Amino acid sequence: MTPADLSTAELLQYASIPVVAALIGWITNWLAVKLTFKPLEFVGIPPFLGWQGIIPSKARKMADLCVDATIAKLGTVPEIFEQIDPELLSKHVIDSLMPRIEEYVDDVMTREHQTLWENLPMRARKIVYDRVRKSAPSLVDKLVTDIGLQIDTLLDLKKLVADCLEEDRELLNRLFQECGEAEFRFIINSGFVFGFIFGLFQMVAWYFYPSSWVLPVCGFIVGWATNWIALNIIFRPVRPVKVGPFTVQGLFLKRQPEVANVFCDIVTQEILTVGNILNFMLNGPQSGHMRAIIRKHVKPLVDETAGITKPLTQIAFGPAGFAKLREQVGEQAIKLSHETFDDPLFNKSRATAVAAIMRERMMLLSPEEFQALLRPCFQEDEVKLIMIGGILGLLAGVAQLIWVFGESML
DSSP, X not given: OOGGGSOHHHHHHHHHHHHHHHHHHHHHHHHHHHHHHOOSSOEEETTTEEEOOHHHHTHHHHHHHHHHHTGGGSOOHHHHHHHHOHHHHHHHHHHHHXXXXXXXXXXXXXXXXXXXXXXXXXXXXHHHHHHHHHHHHHHHHHHHHHHHHTHHHHOOHHHHXXXXXXXXXXXXXXXXXXXXXXXXXXXXXXXXXXXXXXXXXXXXXXXXXXXXXXXXXXXXXXXXHHHHHHXXXXXXXXXXXEETTEEEOOHHHHTHHHHHHHHXXXXXXXXXXXXXXXXXXXXXXXXXXXXXXXXXXXXXXXXHHHGGGHHHHHHHHHHHHHHHHHHHHHHHHHHHHHHHTTOHHHXXXXXXXXXXXXXXXXXXXXXXXXXXXXXXXHHTTHHHHHHHHHHHHHHHHHHIIIIISOOOOO
């Protein structure tokens, strides 16, 4: 029987094969992308009957891979601290502190020694205010300088970024999604194109060999191959290869400048902010060391600002009470640090400076290093995703065999 002998209904049946194959390719690739990121939490009956997005399910590992592939190579801790600019850091603290000097001093003194402070003549209190105001700029400068000298010890950049990404899986997802937006869109759309092309071969195979296994097997191949081909076009070849008049390279690797901008903006504006860095140093593994540095620089301030009232305060407080006053001032300084660096405008301005050096370094990554940014989000369960595509394609082939051609699997 030749194609000319086929009825209109039969021609439509055959024509449906590449169309269905295109839909299989599109749906399986769309599903593969969705399953990479969603759901954030495991849905089903743990540990095997159900699904959690590949990236959320391995958040820590993905975060570590992301850091190792990029941030660890984009700048040392001292370089990043230098881009934040210690001088501007000091100025920001002083500008935030000066208008509220009296409030901070009153708060510290009244918390433990309210009666003494309230009975102190206003003239004596003003002397204390003036001395704090006079001493603060020098104290802040020395404190920031000291932190800068010890920043390698105080700040574990890899742990900071990895912790942030692990705790905020939505942010981790968004980092991959925005960096690979064009590639994920290509994966989905290419499924339709490749599926249609495979479908044409499937149609020919069914025409010459209409056995019950052909459509299911071809459907499996379509679902499996469209995912596999799309992933390889994105990441292969790693380096540019001349093919006749054309230069071929993985799609993601061609977008290095664009991806560098997106990646560095997200990391510097939402993770490596001054506020997050300070919070990590005050509450992370080296928090004791950081707090000790702050207290060390605050201690002379307490001694000096007591000034004319020092004999009175020492008599009233006693040695233990005076030491406690120093501790209270230290705690107030730590609290002030949190408040000062929660300023969104200051964080944004410093993020721009840090992003500049990171973007420059990211542009210098080799193709092999650069592909490691997005590749892990597929590599982890790549075989599983491809198999899901194959199984969906097989089921679609069975449905087509039964409902379109009226055939039986038996």
